[in-house]
Amino acid sequence: MKNVQSSIQEKLENLSPVHTDVINESFMHNVPEGSETHFKVTVVTEQFRGKMQVARHRMVNALLADEIAGPVHALSLHTMTPDEWFEKGGRVPDSPECRGGKRGGDSKRPPNGNTR
Numbered sequence: 001m002k003n004v005q006s007s008i009q010e011k012l013e014n015l016s017p018v019h020t021d022v023i024n025e026s027f028m029h030n031v032p033e034g035s036e037t038h039f040k041v042t043v044v045t046e047q048f049r050g051k052m053q054v055a056r057h058r059m060v061n062a063l064l065a066d067e068i069a070g071p072v073h074a075l076s077l078h079t080m081t082p083d084e085w086f087e088k089g090g091r092v093p094d095s096p097e098c099r100g101g102k103r104g105g106d107s108k109r110p111p112n113g114n115t116r
Contacts, residue, residue, distance in 0.1 A: 007066075
């Protein structure tokens, strides 16, 4: 059985990307060890030229519909054209810390679940 990360990477090839990066960030969250539930995905392709971010995200979401409907709980998308990628120096922002409960119960959320 193919792992989720490999499946995502393979499906993104349909966009003829010049760059992709699929990072399993599940370890940053309160999930069992070895989980594949939280991903940070960077896709750089000419197919995004002239499209707004929401249209780009819809393209990726359509390709990953099975993963989103199944094992993937969270998907952080960074979608760019090659020019945008170059302008950003080939970098994307770091992911924020998990706000829903980190490993070991050291969540920043108060015990009653309110966000203050």
